[in-house]
Amino acid sequence: MVKFNEYVEIGKPVATADAIAEGVAQAAEKNDKMLAILSDIAFPGLGWFLKNAPDRVVECGIAEGNAAVVAAGLAAEGFMPVIYGFVFSSICRAYNQIRQSILADRFNVKIMAREGAWGGLGMSHNYVEGIAATRVMPNLVILNPADAVEAQKSVVAMTDYIGPVFLRLEAGFGSPPPLKIFTEDYPFDIGKAYTIKDGKDATLIATGYMVTEAIKASESLEKEGIDIRIINMSTIKPLDEAAIIKAAKETGAIITAENHSIIGGLGEAVASVLAENIPTPMVRVGIEDEFSQSGVITEEVDEIKAHFNLGVEGVVSAVKKCMAKSAAR
Amino acid sequence: MAHSEELIRELEKKADVVRKNVLTIFENSQLGHVGGTMSIVDIVTALYFHHMKIDPKNCDWPERDRLVLSKAHSCEAIYAIFAEIGWIPKEKLNSYYCFGSPLQGHADRWCTPGMDYSGGSLGQGLSFAAGMALAEKLQVLRKPPSEFARKYMTRYLTKYNPTYRSYCILGDGECHEGQVWEAAMFATKYKLDNLIAIVDYNKYCIDGPTSEIMPLEPFIDKWKAFGWWVTEIDGHDVRQLVEVLDLTDKLYGDGKPKCIMAHTVKGYGISKWEEAHSHYSKGEEVIEGVKEGRIKYG
Numbered sequence: 001m002v003k004f005n006e007y008v009e010i011g012k013p014v015a016t017a018d019a020i021a022e023g024v025a026q027a028a029e030k031n032d033k034m035l036a037i038l039s040d041i042a043f044p045g046l047g048w049f050l051k052n053a054p055d056r057v058v059e060c061g062i063a064e065g066n067a068a069v070v071a072a073g074l075a076a077e078g079f080m081p082v083i084y085g086f087v088f089s090s091i092c093r094a095y096n097q098i099r100q101s102i103l104a105d106r107f108n109v110k111i112m113a114r115e116g117a118w119g120g121l122g123m124s125h126n127y128v129e130g131i132a133a134t135r136v137m138p139n140l141v142i143l144n145p146a147d148a149v150e151a152q153k154s155v156v157a158m159t160d161y162i163g164p165v166f167l168r169l170e171a172g173f174g175s176p177p178p179l180k181i182f183t184e185d186y187p188f189d190i191g192k193a194y195t196i197k198d199g200k201d202a203t204l205i206a207t208g209y210m211v212t213e214a215i216k217a218s219e220s221l222e223k224e225g226i227d228i229r230i231i232n233m234s235t236i237k238p239l240d241e242a243a244i245i246k247a248a249k250e251t252g253a254i255i256t257a258e259n260h261s262i263i264g265g266l267g268e269a270v271a272s273v274l275a276e277n278i279p280t281p282m283v284r285v286g287i288e289d290e291f292s293q294s295g296v297i298t299e300e301v302d303e304i305k306a307h308f309n310l311g312v313e314g315v316v317s318a319v320k321k322c323m324a325k326s327a328a329r
Numbered sequence: 330m331a332h333s334e335e336l337i338r339e340l341e342k343k344a345d346v347v348r349k350n351v352l353t354i355f356e357n358s359q360l361g362h363v364g365g366t367m368s369i370v371d372i373v374t375a376l377y378f379h380h381m382k383i384d385p386k387n388c389d390w391p392e393r394d395r396l397v398l399s400k401a402h403s404c405e406a407i408y409a410i411f412a413e414i415g416w417i418p419k420e421k422l423n424s425y426y427c428f429g430s431p432l433q434g435h436a437d438r439w440c441t442p443g444m445d446y447s448g449g450s451l452g453q454g455l456s457f458a459a460g461m462a463l464a465e466k467l468q469v470l471r472k473p474p475s476e477f478a479r480k481y482m483t484r485y486l487t488k489y490n491p492t493y494r495s496y497c498i499l500g501d502g503e504c505h506e507g508q509v510w511e512a513a514m515f516a517t518k519y520k521l522d523n524l525i526a527i528v529d530y531n532k533y534c535i536d537g538p539t540s541e542i543m544p545l546e547p548f549i550d551k552w553k554a555f556g557w558w559v560t561e562i563d564g565h566d567v568r569q570l571v572e573v574l575d576l577t578d579k580l581y582g583d584g585k586p587k588c589i590m591a592h593t594v595k596g597y598g599i600s601k602w603e604e605a606h607s608h609y610s611k612g613e614e615v616i617e618g619v620k621e622g623r624i625k626y627g
Binding site for chain 2: 055056058060061063065066068069070071072073074075076077078079096097099100101104105106
């Protein structure tokens with residue numbers, strides 16, 4: 001039986017949509033300067049706005065560049081606009097708008113955007129480049145919650161923080177919901193990694209949906225007598241470097257797992273910290289340099305997971321590979 | 330109400346002083362966006378020294394009118410204005426292009442006191458100005474004007490006047506950017522009659538005449554079709570400028586964003602720059618232009 005740390009209580013998969021909507025409503029209730037900026041994509045928690053504050057809804061239509069800069073103008077006057085959409089549209093299509101009009105002046109704009117390898121919508125929507133695109137942007141905080149509880153808490157934390165935030169949301173159309181991981185009293189803190197499970201043989205640093213696969217992999221590995229540590233890296237930027245260095249010192253092998261390209265994502269961020277501070281054998285799990293596409297997902301079949309090797313087998317073999325590298329040193 | 334000859338003369342003189350400051354900037358740096366800067370000098374002079382509600386002692390006054398310089402490469406004209414108002418020390422006019430200077434190469438809100446917008450990548454300013462105008466609409470009924478405004482700014486406080494107005498200066502070449510038209514649609518949808526766009530229609534972009542590079546005509550009809558109130562003036566005629574700006578005030582309450590198409594001359598006032606339709610110049614072209622300008626503007 002795998003032993004998890006405090007605030008962790010693994011349950012059945014729970015979709016994150018309702019939790020995000022609840023977080024939005026909670027934050028909007030608390031802050032009357034919060035505005036919902038729509039780009040023709042159903043905004044989570046829109047029901048709360050329509051019922052309680054319809055004048056705080058700004059619908060921009062399918063014009064994400066305009067939406068980003070209108071949001072900046074509103075933020076310049078003291079509002080807290082929250083943009084919602086896909087990473088491909090609300091972030092990458094509006095990339096330079098975000099850079100120049102929001103980030104350069106550190107305006108208090110929040111962007112909640114979805115991406116990930118999974119989903120039926122195909123190459124255009126199944127983006128896996130969002131972290132790489134945004135990590136390089138100054139003044140931007142990047143959050144990537146692992147389950148419904150953390151998603152709700154990160155929405156609230158994002159609105160409590162003053163400054164631009166990208167909240168990356170992975171669960172989308174047809175992608176598998178993550179396990180329930182955290183208890184309601186889990187203390188979410190921007191910039192703090194959370195160790196879900198202690199372990200001595202290797203450390204799995206995962207983010208977003210891949211925390212679910214990491215947990216499943218730890219159960220499988222335990223049966224083989226391998227005791228891994230699991231770190232939930234829900235803040236991609238600023239990165240909790242201390243947690244990474246400590247894990248490298250104590251376990252000597254680091255595996256990263258992300259529903260994102262292995263180029264420019266969490267894996268490379270962790271690799272940079274290790275290379276500069278404590279060179280450690282490492283393996284990255286994620287999407288190899290490739291576009292995703294539509295894939296069928298049912299109880300029995302998951303074509304995306306199988307193709308990109310993002311499931312338990314993929315993670316387990318990465319852990320073993322990394323431990324072998326570490327042992328060979 | 331017709332404005333007196335004295336006022337017009339005074340503003341024209343002020344515009345020459347602004348041009349003189351612009352020359353000082355170019356003289357020191359020996360480079361810059363000379364063309365688009367000279368074409369907006371009269372426009373920004375009419376705005377900052379006559380029409381816009383500002384507090385010279387406080388560039389961050391919350392009720393000030395906003396000016397979004399969407400064609401942010403023409404920031405030299407704004408620096409020249411701010412040096413006259415006192416938001417930038419005059420001795421800083423020699424720090425254009427320098428690290429840590431309030432005179433950045435493109436307008437930068439973070440670096441320059443009084444600058445309302447950070448630009449450089451074109452086509453975004455109208456969206457920003459629209460966001461500011463919408464914010465005013467959202468706030469106007471919530472917060473009455475301050476004591477200061479009631480006491481000193483009574484002429485701005487008729488019952489139809491907004492807390493602040495949002496002005497945006499666009500280049501004609503900049504209107505090739507699709508986002509300008511996204512913002513135009515947005516402003517109409519939200520009835521932003523407190524938003525006034527001024528197009529510096531100097532007819533040239535870097536590669537040549539806008540009529541060849543990417544034709545904009547019928548330009549006025551385009552704005553009209555997007556639901557804007559639009560008019561055209563000579564952008565170097567100060568009387569026309571102040572009168573049209575007054576008119577946009579009178580129209581406040583009609584629910585329409587306003588567009589002033591200001592016909593201008595790129596490099597205005599300096600024959601060398603006018604002839605060359607200079608966009609960005611360096612070295613000899615700048616030095617010779619400054620020499621000519623010094624004779625005219627001191």
